[in-house]
Amino acid sequence: MLFNGFLYAWSEAMKGLYRNRWLSIACVGVVVVTLLMLGTFMMVSLNIDFITDTVKEQVEIVVYVDEAATLSERDELRALLTANEDLSEVRFVAREEALRRLQLQLGDLLEGYDLEAENPLRDSYEIRTALPESVSTVARDLEGYPAVGSVFYGQGVVENLFTVTKVLQSVGLLLMAGLALTAVFLIAHTIKLTVFIRSDEIMIMKYVGATNWFIRWPFILEGLTLGLLGAVLPLAGLYFIYSAAVEWVVSNNLLFLSLLPMPVTMLVLAKYLVPLGTGLGVLGSAFSMGRFLRV
Amino acid sequence: MIEAVQLYKRYDKASPYILDDLNFTIERGEFVFVIGQSGAGKSTLLKLLIREIVPSKGTLKIFGQDLTQMPQRRVPFLRRNIGMVFQDFRLLENRTAFDNVAFALQVTGASELEVKRRVPYVLELVGLAAKANCRVCDLSGGEQQRIGLARAIANRPAIIVADEPTGNLDPATSLDIMNLLRGINVRGTTVLVATHDREIVDRLQKRVICLEHGRIYSDQSKGVYARAL
Numbered sequence: 001m002l003f004n005g006f007l008y009a010w011s012e013a014m015k016g017l018y019r020n021r022w023l024s025i026a027c028v029g030v031v032v033v034t035l036l037m038l039g040t041f042m043m044v045s046l047n048i049d050f051i052t053d054t055v056k057e058q059v060e061i062v063v064y065v066d067e068a069a070t071l072s073e074r075d076e077l078r079a080l081l082t083a084n085e086d087l088s089e090v091r092f093v094a095r096e097e098a099l100r101r102l103q104l105q106l107g108d109l110l111e112g113y114d115l116e117a118e119n120p121l122r123d124s125y126e127i128r129t130a131l132p133e134s135v136s137t138v139a140r141d142l143e144g145y146p147a148v149g150s151v152f153y154g155q156g157v158v159e160n161l162f163t164v165t166k167v168l169q170s171v172g173l174l175l176m177a178g179l180a181l182t183a184v185f186l187i188a189h190t191i192k193l194t195v196f197i198r199s200d201e202i203m204i205m206k207y208v209g210a211t212n213w214f215i216r217w218p219f220i221l222e223g224l225t226l227g228l229l230g231a232v233l234p235l236a237g238l239y240f241i242y243s244a245a246v247e248w249v250v251s252n253n254l255l256f257l258s259l260l261p262m263p264v265t266m267l268v269l270a271k272y273l274v275p276l277g278t279g280l281g282v283l284g285s286a287f288s289m290g291r292f293l294r295v
Numbered sequence: 296m297i298e299a300v301q302l303y304k305r306y307d308k309a310s311p312y313i314l315d316d317l318n319f320t321i322e323r324g325e326f327v328f329v330i331g332q333s334g335a336g337k338s339t340l341l342k343l344l345i346r347e348i349v350p351s352k353g354t355l356k357i358f359g360q361d362l363t364q365m366p367q368r369r370v371p372f373l374r375r376n377i378g379m380v381f382q383d384f385r386l387l388e389n390r391t392a393f394d395n396v397a398f399a400l401q402v403t404g405a406s407e408l409e410v411k412r413r414v415p416y417v418l419e420l421v422g423l424a425a426k427a428n429c430r431v432c433d434l435s436g437g438e439q440q441r442i443g444l445a446r447a448i449a450n451r452p453a454i455i456v457a458d459e460p461t462g463n464l465d466p467a468t469s470l471d472i473m474n475l476l477r478g479i480n481v482r483g484t485t486v487l488v489a490t491h492d493r494e495i496v497d498r499l500q501k502r503v504i505c506l507e508h509g510r511i512y513s514d515q516s517k518g519v520y521a522r523a524l
Contacts, residue, residue, distance in 0.1 A: 008401065019389055204385050207345070208446065209375035210402035211368075 005217075013221035016198075023194050024226060030190040031230025031281075032237075034183040035273050039238045041179055042269060045172040050260045052165035056132035059161070061139050061153040065123040069147035074123075077147040081125060086138050089128040095121045122149060133162055184280060187230070191223055191284030195292070202292040212293050219285045227281020231274045238269055296453065296485055297321040297344065302353035304339055304509075312351070313339045315509040321487065323453070326480045328496050329489045330520060331506035337489040340506070341458050344487070345377055346370045358453070375403050378447025378484075382459035384439045386431045392418060392442045393427040399449040417445040421475055437468035444475055448484070455479060457488045461495060469495060493520040 017024045063081070065074060081090045098121040103110055129138050139153045195202075205215045242265055249257050259265075302317040314336045321327055329337050342348045343355055346362050355362045358376065365373065386395050396414045405413070418424045421441040431439060440460060447455055457476065461469035473488075473495050480486040490496060496503060496519065503518030504511060 005404075200385070201387060204387060205398075205402060206371075207374065207379050207385065208399040208402055209371045209373075209450070211371045214371075214402055 009214075009217035009221055012218035013225065016218055016222050017225060020194070020198065023197060024222075027190050027194050027226050028230045028233070031187050031227060031277055032233045034186050035231055035277055036234035036237055038176075038179050038183050038276075039234050039269050039273055040241065041176055042272065043238060043242060043265060045176055046265060046268060047259050048168055048172055051258060052168060053132075054258050055161065056165060057128070059128075059132050059135055059154065059158050061127040061129070061135060061142065061151060063125040063127060063142055063145075063151050064149040065125070066147050066149035067122055069149075073147040077125075077145055080145055081127070081142075086130055086134060086141075087127055088130040089126075091126045093124045093126055095119050095123050098122075098124065180276070183276065187227075187277070187280040188284045188288075191226070191281060192288035194222075194226075195219060195285060195288040199292045202289065206293065215293065216286060216289060219289055220282050223281035223283075223285030224278055225281070227277040227279070227284075228274070230281070231277025235266065235270055235273060239266060242266070296323045296325075296358065297487075298354070298356040300354040300356075302343070302355055303351045304336075304343060304348065305351050311509075313509050314343070314350075314506075317353075317509075317511055319504060319511065319514060321485060323485055324480070324483050326477065326486045326499070326501040327488070328499075328501055328503045328518070329487065329506065330491070330496060330503060331512070333491075335506040336509040337506055338458055339509075341456050341487070341489055344454075344456055345379060346373055371402075375450050376452050376454065378450070378452040378455045380440070380443050380447050380455065380457035380460045382462040384436075384443045384463075386439055386442055386446075388432045389430065391428050391430055392423055392434070392438075392445075395431060395442050396445045396449050399446045403450055413449060417449050418442075420448070420478075421445045435468075436464055437471060440464060440468075440472050441475065444472065444479075448479055452484065454485045454487065457486070457490075459490055460488065461490065461492050466494065470498070473499060496520040 063077075065077065069077070078092070081087065084090075096119065099115055099119050102121065103115070127138075127142075129135050135153050135158055136155070139151050139155075142148060143151050202215055239262075242262060246259055246262065248254075249259055298320045299317045302314055303312050304314040305312045317340070329340060331337050339348070343350055343362065344357065346365060350363050353363075357373065360369075360373070362373075387398065390398075393414055396417055397410045400410045400413060415424060415427065418427050421444050423438060423441050423445065426434060426438065431442060434442070440463075443460075447457075455476065460476070461472055464472065469492060476486050476488065477499065500517045500519065503513070503515050503520070505513045505515075505518075
């Protein structure tokens with residue numbers, strides 16, 4: 001009985017969509033355009049977040065070991081750094097390795113200097129913090145550790161970088177919230193309009209003795225279908241837009257623009273757009289019928 | 296079957312009563328005309344009968360159930376026992392005659408077999424079997440009202456309530472519709488018709504309840520229009 005009821009509601013929903021096909025197409029069109037705009041902005045925002053996170057993660061602290069430090073002081077420093085839970089990565093760079101890197105970087109410019117006989121560089125630790133934002137606090141703490149000669153983390157530049165990324169992320173979030181609200185408003189009102197246009201039909205159903213749920217189900221299923229279509233179509237569009245963007249980045253050798261991988265992006269977009277589209281379709285239909293059912 | 300005791304209705308507390316102390320009983324199988332000038336309360340009475348609105352005071356019983364006490368969830372089941380016919384037909388315009396009648400059965404959970412058996416039968420009763428697959432918007436006013444009538448009787452209701460069923464029709468078609476209603480009544484269905492149609496009332500010579508300013512002005516068992524007013 002329940003299954004038959006569902007089948008009836010489903011077949012009525014499909015018939016309803018077909019009978020009012022122009023209205024359905026217009027409704028899906030509004031949902032598609034709105035979610036496409038929202039999805040595009042989400043895609044951009046997600047990648048800005050990803051790029052800023054990547055940049056932030058590359059910020060590191062270099063702790064130079066005091067040349068005058070004793071072996072036990074050096075051992076103590078190593079033990080303290082390894083045990084520090086605020087640090088996600090601690091890498092010891094011996095002065096010989098530091099010299100090799102310098103020679104690689106400067107090449108011919110160092111010709112004529114016998115640096116291996118008299119290496120001017122110091123042993124150091126390259127450190128990454130668990131929270132990139134805590135880099136300046138952690139750096140200040142490290143200055144008090146034994147055997148530490150000096151600490152460098154790009155003072156001034158890092159603070160500015162974090163301020164810029166924070167502003168970018170906040171503005172993105174704000175714009176996205178605004179766009180999402182607009183989408184909710186537009187879609188809900190379009191669905192409401194489709195129900196309003198068919199208010200006579202609802203009234204007739206009431207007069208012949210249909211229960212409220214008997215009337216609601218086909219409309220809810222119609223709303224669900226319209227919402228789902230309205231969410232899946234922009235996802236397909238966004239897939240092609242993103243593929244083109246990734247291809248453009250690769251073909252122009254803009255590899256410093258580290259974009260999110262395609263499956264991750266599409267998954268995140270689907271996670272938000274599909275429930276938003278279908279949810280609005282279902283809730284929009286259910287709520288906008290309320291006053292027509294009071295007959 | 297229908298019993299009104301000290302029945303009052305007004306739409307808000309500041310306005311006067313549209314129906315003012317109505318008392319009447321309609322027995323099973325009766326054919327009753329409700330007449331009166333515009334604003335006399337005819338349509339309000341019919342709306343009360345299908346529980347579209349609730350009385351302000353008094354009792355209105357149908358099938359022994361007091362509509363003032365009826366919970367909202369029971370209303371659809373009441374309406375399945377009352378066939379409604381409207382002046383403006385209220386059909387689903389873009390669907391066929393068959394679909395419009397079938398619809399009244401489907402809402403009650405009737406099986407597809409039952410729908411396929413019953414719909415052609417009622418369309419035959421109203422003389423529209425040949426137009427079962429025509430869309431409503433392609434049919435004449437008289438044919439549309441016949442479909443309205445077929446829809447009203449599809450569920451074998453105990454009562455038919457018709458609000459100005461001939462208001463939009465020419466005299467000949469009006470008489471056809473009234474003859475159909477009379478035929479339905481002969482089969483045992485109680486019929487209540489609100490109308491302005493003097494000729495029809497006089498020709499059928501049925502019970503006539505005349506309303507004036509919301510009160511029963513006269514109630515004649517074999518009434519005619521002029522004598523009732």
